[in-house]
Amino acid sequence: MKQLKLFLKDKKTWFDTAILEFLTEEKKALAVKPGMFFMLEAETLLKKPISVLDVDSRSGSLKFLIRRIGKGTSFLYDLKPGAELTAIGPSGNAFPDPEGRPVLLAGGGSGIPPMFFLSRILPKKTFHVVYGGQGKADIVPLFGKSIPHRITTDDGSLGLKGTVVKGIRKIMKDDPQFCKALLFSCGPEPMVKALTHAFPELNHYTSLERYMGCGFGVCLGCVVKTVNGIKRVCVDGPVFNTKDLGWNHGHED
Ligand SMILES: Cc1cc2nc3c(=O)[nH]c(=O)nc-3n(C[C@H](O)[C@H](O)[C@H](O)COP(=O)(O)OP(=O)(O)OC[C@H]3O[C@@H](n4cnc5c(N)ncnc54)[C@H](O)[C@@H]3O)c2cc1C
Numbered sequence: 250m251k252q253l254k255l256f257l258k259d260k261k262t263w264f265d266t267a268i269l270e271f272l273t274e275e276k277k278a279l280a281v282k283p284g285m286f287f288m289l290e291a292e293t294l295l296k297k298p299i300s301v302l303d304v305d306s307r308s309g310s311l312k313f314l315i316r317r318i319g320k321g322t323s324f325l326y327d328l329k330p331g332a333e334l335t336a337i338g339p340s341g342n343a344f345p346d347p348e349g350r351p352v353l354l355a356g357g358g359s360g361i362p363p364m365f366f367l368s369r370i371l372p373k374k375t376f377h378v379v380y381g382g383q384g385k386a387d388i389v390p391l392f393g394k395s396i397p398h399r400i401t402t403d404d405g406s407l408g409l410k411g412t413v414v415k416g417i418r419k420i421m422k423d424d425p426q427f428c429k430a431l432l433f434s435c436g437p438e439p440m441v442k443a444l445t446h447a448f449p450e451l452n453h454y455t456s457l458e459r460y461m462g463c464g465f466g467v468c469l470g471c472v473v474k475t476v477n478g479i480k481r482v483c484v485d486g487p488v489f490n491t492k493d494l495g496w497n498h499g500h501e502d
């Protein structure tokens with residue numbers, strides 16, 4: 250984890266979401282793994298934690314998906330190509346290596362970046378993505394036809410009407426290898442808890458979104474209760490097994 254400069258090369262927008270492609274020469278930043286994040290300068294007192302969407306170590310490119318929510322993310326959304334930012338990272342842990350086992354990748358809204366990143370590196374035919382949102386505007390057209398993925402929207406404006414839970418049930422019905430898959434998720438906490446309760450039998454890892462102050466373990470602004478005591482999401486996570494969070498047993502923080 251170190252401070253680095255990022256140069257904005259390209260930007261695309263989709264309703265309230267922007268995809269920002271930065272360039273960096275920092276080799277350690279380009280060794281980032283799915284689930285890890287950077288603290289990005291955002292014209293606010295505190296930097297903002299943002300997961301990596303994609304990386305290309307040959308061209309030195311790092312991509313992020315930003316959902317415009319408040320002051321910091323709006324600043325990032327409004328950046329123009331040519332802008333320079335300071336960032337700290339890569340920070341946190343990564344999703345474990347499934348080592349060829351089938352894996353379901355469930356992303357909700359701005360929780361999709363680690364799932365997209367995983368879909369770029371996992372072996373073909375071992376994974377299936379479910380991407381959920383409230384409506385069409387929440388679903389950024391990220392996935393090409395070659396990536397097995399299913400879209401779900403609460404209002405039915407795109408893909409299957411319903412939540413990611415419904416999407417996963419459909420995938421399991423169509424391809425039974427996923428009935429015993431690993432489950433990796435990232436998204437709003439109610440979505441992750443719904444997944445945990447719907448599929449308590451699955452080995453489920455989730456990347457937690459918590460408010461962060463420092464991003465490097467000092468301020469205790471991001472703590473979460475686990476069965477192994479209090480943990481800091483920024484340095485002990487953001488990826489946790491839901492069993493360690495106690496969510497599979499109805500013991501929630
Ligand atoms: C490890 C990690 C990775 C993340 N990755 C991404 C990412 O890849 N892309 C992305 O867009 N965001 C991501 N986030 C969330 C992002 O950091 C927050 O949305 C951001 O800090 C909000 O800052 P802000 O200044 O825009 O809003 P603030 O001014 O801090 O908040 C504005 C309003 O939005 C509400 N709010 C803030 N954050 C959230 C939230 N997460 N969920 C629901 N309501 C919220 C607040 O309650 C407030 O009402 C990640 C968070 C974590 C912890």
Ligand code: FES
Pocket residue numbers: 460461462463464465466467468469470471472481482483484
């Ligand atoms: S954000 Fe400061 S300890 Fe985690």
